[in-house]
Amino acid sequence: MKTRITELFGIQHPVIQGGMHWVGFAEMAAAVSNAGGLGIITALTQPTPEDLAKEIAKCNEMTDKPFGVNLTFLPGFKEPPYPEYIEAIIGGGVTIVETAGRSPEKYLPALKEGGIKVIHKCTSVRHSLKAERIGCDAVSVDGFECGGHPGEDDIPNYVLLPRAAEEIKIPFVASGGVGTASQLAAALALGADGVNMGTRFIATKEAPVHQNVKDALVKASELDTTLIMRSLRNTERVMKNAAVDTILEVEREKGSDLNIMDIVEQVGGVYPKIMQEGDMDAGAWSTGMVCGLIHDIPTCKELVERMVTGAEEIIQSRLEAMVS
């Protein structure tokens, strides 16, 4: 498949692996890039810019294909040293950055001077238009189904993607809820130039997470995610578990008076316990509704090839037959 996204990033298949906290290590990014997609290392999982530089060097050893780095600008307890992380990215020879959270405007000059192509993740058409206006090269349009932070508009991709196609001129990929060949074909039909996946890539052989996490995704249905932190305007879609039950109870009690400190035990620093130790009730972890479509744990190559081949088959046989 040749789309504006495969051309922009120099990749074989229009499939991107979105940045994921405590999942987006070199092993994950290299496996996706070696499969012909675009793998992405998550910068802020690395405690310091020096650690990110080492992770990038490791990934460079594991693949000769392009890979990117995710820089997330979320409300945090302490602002990370973004300029130094950007230096590590540029110094490591990476040429693609996925930004997310707040607008990347402040850091775009530094990224652009370093020869970086920027794809910004947006949950609305207005944020996508702003990303286009400030000079991003592409956007990832993240629908309400997505794992992680879907924003506050609650527009699912069946409406969000064609709305984006009406207004955005730069290339965009469909993000959120994607995991199958038919969804790749549908995303292209709706105007996207490819797809971005998070949750689906966690249930792969190479994903550097505990087997319990992969098994939980295979076991879960599309009914097993829920939204937390709505009243903080930091909504996150997560897998339902004991910790999330506690969060929802506290949220019901506190209502609009909720403070992040009320749930810090369930959301702060819990990822290593879940992703590495496999303690599935240790806290809230981002999961998309697509878990209902995850039934196996393939290699990244098997997954990407299955999606691309299947989408081609749908376009060339099923859809073609309907119009001929």
Ligand SMILES: Cc1cc2nc3c(=O)[nH]c(=O)nc-3n(C[C@H](O)[C@H](O)[C@H](O)COP(=O)(O)O)c2cc1C
């Ligand atoms: C476990 C997990 C952690 C994530 N961490 C981040 C992150 O640190 N930064 C970010 O921009 N997006 C993060 N995301 C969002 C993904 O990059 C991607 O946009 C999202 O997963 C797409 O929706 P899907 O899960 O339905 O495919 C995370 C998603 C998951 C599932």
